[in-house]
Amino acid sequence: MLLISCPWCGPRDESEFHYGGQAHVPYPEDPTALSDEEWARYLFFRANPKGPFAERWTHAAGCRTWFNAVRDTSTNEILAVYRAGEERPETAEPRPTTARRAAAVPARPAIEGKAPSEPRGVLAAEPPARLASQPHRLAAGGRIDRATPLTFTFDGTEYQGYRGDTLASALLANGVVAAATGIRLGRPRGIFSAGVEEPNAVVQIEAPFPEPMLPAPAVELYDGLVASSLPGQGRLAGEPDPARYDAVHAHCDLLVVGAGPAGLAAAAAAAHSGARVILADDQPEPGGSLLGTGEHLDWVEATHARLEAAPEVRVLVRTTVFGHYDDNHVLAVERRTNHLGADVPANVSRERVWRIRARRVVLATGAHERSLAFGDNDRPGVMLAASARTYLHRYAVVPGRHAVVFTTNDSAYAAALDLAAAGVDIEAIVDTRPEPGQWAERARSAGIEVLAGHAVTGTRGTRRLTAATVAPYDQHATGQREFAVDLLLVSAGWNPVAHLFSQAGGKLRYDDVLGAFVPDHCRQAVEVAGGANGTFGLAAVLAQGAAAGARAVEAEGYTAEAPALPAVAAPPYTPPMQVFTVPSATGAPRFVDLQRDVTVDDLARATGAGLHSVEHTKRYTTAGTASDQGRTGGVLASGVVAELLGVDISALGLPTFRPPYTPVSFATLAGRDRGALHDPIRTTALHGWHVEHGALFEDVGQWKRPWYYPRGGEDRESAVLRECRAAREGVAFMDASTLGKIDVQGPDAARFLDLLYTNMMSTLKTGMIRYGVMCRPDGMVFDDGTVIRLAQDRFLVTTTTGNAAAVLDWMEEWLQTEWPDLRVHCTSVTEQWATVALVGPESRAVLGSLAPRLAVANDDFPFMAWRDTTVAGIEARVCRISFSGELAYEINVSPWHARALWEALDEAGAPYGITPYGTETMHVLRAEKGYPIVGQDTDGTVTPQDLGMGWAVSKKKRDFIGKRSHARADAVRPDRKHLVALLPDDSRVLLPEGTQLVAESELPAPPVPMLGHVTSSYRSAALDRTFALALVKGGRDRIGERLYAPVGDRLFPVTVASPVLYDPEGARRDG
Amino acid sequence: MADTAPTARPRSPLEYAADRLAAVTRSSGGVVRLAEVPFLAQVNVRLDAKSPAADAVGLALGLPLPLEPNTVVRAGESTVMWLGPDEWLVVGPPGAQTGLEGRIRAAAGDEHVSVTDVSAQRTTLLVTGPRARDLLAHGCALDLHPSAFGPGRCAQTTLARAHVILVARDESRAGFWILVRSSFAGYLTEWLLDAAVEYG
Structure with missing residues (x-):
C-alpha cells in the first residue's frame, strides 16, 4: 500500500485517499461557446503518459482536502504533492535506488553460515546411542524438550515425538520418510527439506481442525496432532473454522526479517539506539541457520535476551513475513496458538496478520539449498544435505543409516562429516568438481570415500530409496558404481531467499561465481544482508548484518552501537560448480x-x-x-x-516473485472482518423499535432499512399491499433518517447550488423547499433530493441514502478545485437529524394532535413549505413534502429524541390505524406516481429529460453542471430511452426487474433488437394490478403501444403508459 | 437544533451497549476500559484561517483555533480539534452547543463563517487502560506511539471500517476519544468489544 503524503496531514495509507484523475484540466470558462467536439474533448479525453503525471487526489478519510500529486505511472512513486491552485513543481526526481552493498569480508561459501561452516561432529569409536522408541532419534542432543513427550498420529499410526519437534522431524525420528505421493504420477515422495521450502511432504492436518496442504517441516508438533499424507492436493474443511484470527498494525524505524546470524546482528546493532525495531522470524526461536548447524547458540541466546530487554524492540517469532509492498508496507503472519494443540485459550487469535509500516527494512532471509535433476531424483530418502544436518543438530534425528552425499560445492561436506560422527554410514561423497579441494581431504581423512568429478545418475527403490548409481560426471556411461543406501543427500548450491526483495521492486542479477540470483538494487529503503544477499562465510554474514542494522537506524537519526559478535574461524573454500542436470542413461524421469x-x-x-x-x-x-x-x-x-x-x-532470469512468500489462509487474511463485522452496519436511532416490531431489513448502502413489517404470518406481498393501502387511505409512517443531509452555508450558497443543480435554487424563498436534480458534467443524472432554504445564506440539502457521502465529496471537489472563490461551506448533518415521514390523508390530523403550535391547514402550511415547531413536545422541523403523492410530512428531530417522537406518532395515530411501512412500500408508492429512484431507474446514462423531468432543468441559468451536455447531439436524439410505465396485459404478471423489451410478439432470429428494459416492477394496491417502470427507446412517443417482455420462454404483452399511473392530476397532495 | 428540555429523556446511540462496554473493564482486569461519553456539545466551524474571524473566534472561545494540522487545543471544558485547513470541531459539555454556536457567530461578525451544530452527528467513545493503544492498533493504520501521536494530537482516519476522529487525551493514561458517526457507532462498538476479547 502506497504511503501518500497529504499536504496537510502528512503521510497516510493510500486507502485514506480517493483518486481524482488528471490535474490542471480546468472547467471551461464558457461551455456554451464550445463545439460538441471541444466539449467532448474536455469531458472524455485525458493524458495517459508513462512517467511523471500530475493528478488530483483527495484525502477522503482525513481532512477532505483536494490536492495534486505528481506520480510516476510506471513505478507508482509519488514524486511531489502540492496544494490545489499551486503550480506543478518543476523537477520531481525519483528517489535514489539502494545499491547492492559489497560484502565486507572476501567471499567464501557459507550462506547464513549454513554452508561450509565447521562440522561439529567428532568421529567416535562407538556411534551415539539411539532411543529404542524412536529408532532414528539420538539419545542425547538437539533442541527438543525431552521432558515433554508428545503423541501424534500420521496416516492412522500413533507415534511419539517431543516438544520442539516438527511433524517432519518426529516422522523421521520414527523412521517415516515417505509422507506424500506425487500429484501427477503418483510416485511416493519423502521429506526433502527441513523448512518452508519443502516441496514433497505436504500433509493434511485432520485434527484438531482440518487444514490442507501444510509442509510437514513447518508444522510444529503438538500433542494429539492427527495428520495424513496427501496425493498432491488437500481437502478443505466442510465446517466453519471456530478459531479467531486477527490483525494488528505496527510501525517501526527498522524491520529486520529473519533472526539468523545476519538478522540478529542487524537487530542487535539497532536495539539500544532508541529506534523502534521489529525482528520477525518464522521459527519458534531465533537463530536461523545456526539452529541447524548447532553453532554459536550461546551468542544467539544472549543476543535474544538483549533484544527482549530493549524497550523499543519487538521480537516476533513464529512470524512469516509474506508480502513486501510499496513504501515498506510489509505483511507478516504470526502463528500464535497452532503449536499449543488443544491447550488453546479461546480468546487468543490463532493467527495474526501484522501490517507493518517500516521506515527501513533489512532482509536477512537466508538461502535455500537447491537440488539438481538426475534420474529418479524424487525417491523418498533423497534429501537436501543441509536439511539432514539440521535434523541432526536441531532435533537429534538421523534421517538414514547408509548415505551417499551428492554435491557440487563445499557445503555438503560439513553435513557428511557431522552425520558420519552421528553414526550414519557415509558410503561416498560424490562431487561433480574434478578438484574438490581441502574439504575432500578432510572427508578422506575421516575415512569417507570422495568421488571427485562424479555424479549420481540414478536411484532405485520403491517406497524408499535402496540404492544410488554413481558415474563419472563427464562419461557417465562408464565406470558406474552402485551404493546400497537409504539416504541420498543432495546439494547443488544455494538460492538466496530474494522473494521479499523482489516483491519490494528489487532487481536481481546472476552471480556467476555463486551460481545464483542475488539482490542487486531496489528503489525502496531496503538492504539485504547475509545469505539472502549471497554473502559467504559466517564472519562476513555477521559483519554485514550488523553494518546494515547500523546504517538503517543512523539514516533515521539514531546512533547505532557495535554489537557483540562471536569470533568465527574462516573455513577452507573451493569454488562451487554450476550443475543443473545430470544425463540419465536409462531415460528415468529427472x-x-x-x-x-x-x-x-x-x-x-x-x-x-x-x-x-x-x-x-x-x-x-x-x-x-x-x-x-x-x-x-x-x-x-x-x-x-x-x-x-x-x-x-x-x-x-527467474519468473517474478509475488506475494505471499508462503501460503496464507483466507481465514487469516479475513481476520475479524467476517460475520457481523464483515462490513459496517449503519443503523438509525429508531433501529431498536424496528427490530422489536418484527421489521425485515433491506441493505441500502451500508444502512439497514426496514423493508416491510409482516404481521401474523404475512408474506411480503400481502404486507406491502397492506402498508400501501394504509398510506393511501389512512395514515402510515416511515423512518427516513437515512437520507443524506448537508448544511450549506455562506453568502454564495445560492449561487453555488445554482451551479450544482439543474434547476434554479437562488429564487427559492426562505421557509420553502424545492426538489432538485444534480447531473455530472456529462449531463447524466447523479442525484436528486430536496433543498430547504433555512435563511438567505443557508440551505439544507437532502441526498439519496446511498449517495450522501458522494454528494458531499462532489460539493467539496467543485468548491476546492474549481470555485475556490465562492464563499460557501458544506457540512454533513445526516445523523444530526432523525426524520420520520408521516404519510396519508389522515396525516394532518395526527400531526395536528401532536403539534399544537403548528397551523396545519393547507393555506397556513402549504405544500413545499417547512416550519420549526414542537411535535410531541420535541423541537422539530416539519417539511411538507411527499414522495408518494399523498398528503405527507417529514418530521425532523434530534435522534436523541427520535424514539419518543416515533412512539408519540404511533400512539396519536392509533385511532387512524397508523401503520409503519418500509422501503418496499415507499418504492411502490413513488413508482405509482412515476417518481424515479436514482440508481434504480437510472444507471448513469439517463438525463433529466429522459426521465421526463425537463421541467426541473432551468433554461434561464447561464450554466450548471451538465448543461452543455444536454445540448449535445446525442442528448437530443429522439430515440433516447425514456422513463415510462408498463402495464402487463395480464394484470397479475409481475415482470422481473431487468426484463428486456422487444417489439414483436415472436422473437426474431438473433440479434434481437432490444427496445429497453424494466427498471422497477411492483404490485399496486391502489391500481389493483401489477405495473412496471421501464426505460424504453423513444418511450414517450410509444405511449399506448404494445411491446413484449420475454420472461423465460414466454413473451408477455405489455402496454406502454405515462409513468404517472396514480392520481395524475395531483389531487391528493393537499389532503 | 435548540437544546431546550424535551419531554422525554434523551437516548444516546450507545445507551443500549453501556453494560457490555463496562463489562470489558472487568473481563480485561482493567487493561482496557471502554465507555460512551454521550451528548457532548459539538459545533463544526469553518472559516478562513487567515481571516480576522479566526482570531475573533479564538478569543470568544477562550482558546485559539489550532492551526497545526491534527492537533487539539483545550481549555476548561472546551476542546477544539483541527479537522482541515479551514475546519474545526469545537467540543464542549452536554448542552453547550447553542451557547457555543451563538458565541462563535457573534465573534465572527460579518466575516464569512459556517457554524453548524453537529452534536448528534457523532457520539464519543472513551478508550483507556494500559492496552488502549494495542486495542486500537487492531484497526487503525496510524502510528499511535506516544512519540507520534501523543497528547494534543488528533486525526481523522479509519478505525476498523468506520471513519472516526481520534483524539489522544491530555495524559497518555487518559487514553483516547473516538468520535464516530452515530450510525456507525453500533458497528464500531461491536468491533471494539470483539477486539477486547483478546485482552479478556
Whole structure:
C-alpha cells in the first residue's frame, strides 16, 4: 500500500485517499461557446503518459482536502504533492535506488553460515546411542524438550515425538520418510527439506481442525496432532473454522526479517539506539541457520535476551513475513496458538496478520539449498544435505543409516562429516568438481570415500530409496558404481531467499561465481544482508548484518552501537560448480519441480514448442506454480530451460516473485472482518423499535432499512399491499433518517447550488423547499433530493441514502478545485437529524394532535413549505413534502429524541390505524406516481429529460453542471430511452426487474433488437394490478403501444403508459 | 437544533451497549476500559484561517483555533480539534452547543463563517487502560506511539471500517476519544468489544 503524503496531514495509507484523475484540466470558462467536439474533448479525453503525471487526489478519510500529486505511472512513486491552485513543481526526481552493498569480508561459501561452516561432529569409536522408541532419534542432543513427550498420529499410526519437534522431524525420528505421493504420477515422495521450502511432504492436518496442504517441516508438533499424507492436493474443511484470527498494525524505524546470524546482528546493532525495531522470524526461536548447524547458540541466546530487554524492540517469532509492498508496507503472519494443540485459550487469535509500516527494512532471509535433476531424483530418502544436518543438530534425528552425499560445492561436506560422527554410514561423497579441494581431504581423512568429478545418475527403490548409481560426471556411461543406501543427500548450491526483495521492486542479477540470483538494487529503503544477499562465510554474514542494522537506524537519526559478535574461524573454500542436470542413461524421469511433477522432458517439450521465456515455460508446464512456489526448483527450472535453449541463465532470469512468500489462509487474511463485522452496519436511532416490531431489513448502502413489517404470518406481498393501502387511505409512517443531509452555508450558497443543480435554487424563498436534480458534467443524472432554504445564506440539502457521502465529496471537489472563490461551506448533518415521514390523508390530523403550535391547514402550511415547531413536545422541523403523492410530512428531530417522537406518532395515530411501512412500500408508492429512484431507474446514462423531468432543468441559468451536455447531439436524439410505465396485459404478471423489451410478439432470429428494459416492477394496491417502470427507446412517443417482455420462454404483452399511473392530476397532495 | 428540555429523556446511540462496554473493564482486569461519553456539545466551524474571524473566534472561545494540522487545543471544558485547513470541531459539555454556536457567530461578525451544530452527528467513545493503544492498533493504520501521536494530537482516519476522529487525551493514561458517526457507532462498538476479547 502506497504511503501518500497529504499536504496537510502528512503521510497516510493510500486507502485514506480517493483518486481524482488528471490535474490542471480546468472547467471551461464558457461551455456554451464550445463545439460538441471541444466539449467532448474536455469531458472524455485525458493524458495517459508513462512517467511523471500530475493528478488530483483527495484525502477522503482525513481532512477532505483536494490536492495534486505528481506520480510516476510506471513505478507508482509519488514524486511531489502540492496544494490545489499551486503550480506543478518543476523537477520531481525519483528517489535514489539502494545499491547492492559489497560484502565486507572476501567471499567464501557459507550462506547464513549454513554452508561450509565447521562440522561439529567428532568421529567416535562407538556411534551415539539411539532411543529404542524412536529408532532414528539420538539419545542425547538437539533442541527438543525431552521432558515433554508428545503423541501424534500420521496416516492412522500413533507415534511419539517431543516438544520442539516438527511433524517432519518426529516422522523421521520414527523412521517415516515417505509422507506424500506425487500429484501427477503418483510416485511416493519423502521429506526433502527441513523448512518452508519443502516441496514433497505436504500433509493434511485432520485434527484438531482440518487444514490442507501444510509442509510437514513447518508444522510444529503438538500433542494429539492427527495428520495424513496427501496425493498432491488437500481437502478443505466442510465446517466453519471456530478459531479467531486477527490483525494488528505496527510501525517501526527498522524491520529486520529473519533472526539468523545476519538478522540478529542487524537487530542487535539497532536495539539500544532508541529506534523502534521489529525482528520477525518464522521459527519458534531465533537463530536461523545456526539452529541447524548447532553453532554459536550461546551468542544467539544472549543476543535474544538483549533484544527482549530493549524497550523499543519487538521480537516476533513464529512470524512469516509474506508480502513486501510499496513504501515498506510489509505483511507478516504470526502463528500464535497452532503449536499449543488443544491447550488453546479461546480468546487468543490463532493467527495474526501484522501490517507493518517500516521506515527501513533489512532482509536477512537466508538461502535455500537447491537440488539438481538426475534420474529418479524424487525417491523418498533423497534429501537436501543441509536439511539432514539440521535434523541432526536441531532435533537429534538421523534421517538414514547408509548415505551417499551428492554435491557440487563445499557445503555438503560439513553435513557428511557431522552425520558420519552421528553414526550414519557415509558410503561416498560424490562431487561433480574434478578438484574438490581441502574439504575432500578432510572427508578422506575421516575415512569417507570422495568421488571427485562424479555424479549420481540414478536411484532405485520403491517406497524408499535402496540404492544410488554413481558415474563419472563427464562419461557417465562408464565406470558406474552402485551404493546400497537409504539416504541420498543432495546439494547443488544455494538460492538466496530474494522473494521479499523482489516483491519490494528489487532487481536481481546472476552471480556467476555463486551460481545464483542475488539482490542487486531496489528503489525502496531496503538492504539485504547475509545469505539472502549471497554473502559467504559466517564472519562476513555477521559483519554485514550488523553494518546494515547500523546504517538503517543512523539514516533515521539514531546512533547505532557495535554489537557483540562471536569470533568465527574462516573455513577452507573451493569454488562451487554450476550443475543443473545430470544425463540419465536409462531415460528415468529427472524431476525439476517435485510438487508439480515437472521433469526435464516436460520443459524440453515446452522449449520444443517454441517457448523461450521462463514466464511462458512456467505456465506451459506449471513448474514453480505449486504451493512451494518453486523455492527449491525455481532456479533449477531456469537453469534447465537455459540449457535446453543453449543460452546463459543470466539472460533468462527467474519468473517474478509475488506475494505471499508462503501460503496464507483466507481465514487469516479475513481476520475479524467476517460475520457481523464483515462490513459496517449503519443503523438509525429508531433501529431498536424496528427490530422489536418484527421489521425485515433491506441493505441500502451500508444502512439497514426496514423493508416491510409482516404481521401474523404475512408474506411480503400481502404486507406491502397492506402498508400501501394504509398510506393511501389512512395514515402510515416511515423512518427516513437515512437520507443524506448537508448544511450549506455562506453568502454564495445560492449561487453555488445554482451551479450544482439543474434547476434554479437562488429564487427559492426562505421557509420553502424545492426538489432538485444534480447531473455530472456529462449531463447524466447523479442525484436528486430536496433543498430547504433555512435563511438567505443557508440551505439544507437532502441526498439519496446511498449517495450522501458522494454528494458531499462532489460539493467539496467543485468548491476546492474549481470555485475556490465562492464563499460557501458544506457540512454533513445526516445523523444530526432523525426524520420520520408521516404519510396519508389522515396525516394532518395526527400531526395536528401532536403539534399544537403548528397551523396545519393547507393555506397556513402549504405544500413545499417547512416550519420549526414542537411535535410531541420535541423541537422539530416539519417539511411538507411527499414522495408518494399523498398528503405527507417529514418530521425532523434530534435522534436523541427520535424514539419518543416515533412512539408519540404511533400512539396519536392509533385511532387512524397508523401503520409503519418500509422501503418496499415507499418504492411502490413513488413508482405509482412515476417518481424515479436514482440508481434504480437510472444507471448513469439517463438525463433529466429522459426521465421526463425537463421541467426541473432551468433554461434561464447561464450554466450548471451538465448543461452543455444536454445540448449535445446525442442528448437530443429522439430515440433516447425514456422513463415510462408498463402495464402487463395480464394484470397479475409481475415482470422481473431487468426484463428486456422487444417489439414483436415472436422473437426474431438473433440479434434481437432490444427496445429497453424494466427498471422497477411492483404490485399496486391502489391500481389493483401489477405495473412496471421501464426505460424504453423513444418511450414517450410509444405511449399506448404494445411491446413484449420475454420472461423465460414466454413473451408477455405489455402496454406502454405515462409513468404517472396514480392520481395524475395531483389531487391528493393537499389532503 | 435548540437544546431546550424535551419531554422525554434523551437516548444516546450507545445507551443500549453501556453494560457490555463496562463489562470489558472487568473481563480485561482493567487493561482496557471502554465507555460512551454521550451528548457532548459539538459545533463544526469553518472559516478562513487567515481571516480576522479566526482570531475573533479564538478569543470568544477562550482558546485559539489550532492551526497545526491534527492537533487539539483545550481549555476548561472546551476542546477544539483541527479537522482541515479551514475546519474545526469545537467540543464542549452536554448542552453547550447553542451557547457555543451563538458565541462563535457573534465573534465572527460579518466575516464569512459556517457554524453548524453537529452534536448528534457523532457520539464519543472513551478508550483507556494500559492496552488502549494495542486495542486500537487492531484497526487503525496510524502510528499511535506516544512519540507520534501523543497528547494534543488528533486525526481523522479509519478505525476498523468506520471513519472516526481520534483524539489522544491530555495524559497518555487518559487514553483516547473516538468520535464516530452515530450510525456507525453500533458497528464500531461491536468491533471494539470483539477486539477486547483478546485482552479478556
